[in-house]
Amino acid sequence: xxxxxxxxxxxxxxxxxxxxxxxxxxxxxxxxxxxxxxxxxxxxxxxxxxxxxxxxxxxxxxxxxxxxxxxxxxxxxxxxxxxxxxxxxxxxxxxxxxxxxxxxxxxxxxxxxxxxxxxxxxxxxxxxxxxxxxxxxxxxxxxxxxxxxxxxxxx
Numbered sequence: 001x002x003x004x005x006x007x008x009x010x011x012x013x014x015x016x017x018x019x020x021x022x023x024x025x026x027x028x029x030x031x032x033x034x035x036x037x038x039x040x041x042x043x044x045x046x047x048x049x050x051x052x053x054x055x056x057x058x059x060x061x062x063x064x065x066x067x068x069x070x071x072x073x074x075x076x077x078x079x080x081x082x083x084x085x086x087x088x089x090x091x092x093x094x095x096x097x098x099x100x101x102x103x104x105x106x107x108x109x110x111x112x113x114x115x116x117x118x119x120x121x122x123x124x125x126x127x128x129x130x131x132x133x134x135x136x137x138x139x140x141x142x143x144x145x146x147x148x149x150x151x152x153x154x155x
Contacts, residue, residue, distance in 0.1 A: 008067060015067060027051055058091070061083070061090060062083060080128070
């Protein structure tokens with residue numbers, strides 16, 4: 001039990017490290033592209049700090065829901081659904097914090113924001129269904145092979 005908890009904590013910390021590194025690199029590349037497109041020569045330390053804290057919070061939320069540190073028995077779909085709702089709210093608050101959203105927005109803007117999150121959710125579900133189908137086929141094939149070997153050895 002203690003060894004399993006230790007492994008889970010180590011996995012959580014590794015996922016934190018890898019997630020923060022990946023997301024920071026990705027958002028830094030996006031920030032540099034933005035600066036080149038709009039001919040901005042500087043990125044403020046304040047905006048980088050806000051971005052880093054936003055990334056750390058998002059990665060932490062992801063890891064809380066997708067590692068078995070706190071939630072042990074949820075299915076992938078339940079974890080993903082909870083993550084998408086919580087992350088959507090977190091992202092919305094973060095975008096206001098960093099100044100990407102500045103006013104209340106209108107129905108079209110919110111529709112686009114929610115639509116993007118929903119489309120990404122549906123894509124994740126579709127990928128998961130395909131993956132599960134393939135894994136089920138492999139498992140069934142391995143089980144049938146095992147059963148045939150057992151029948152031959154018992155005959």
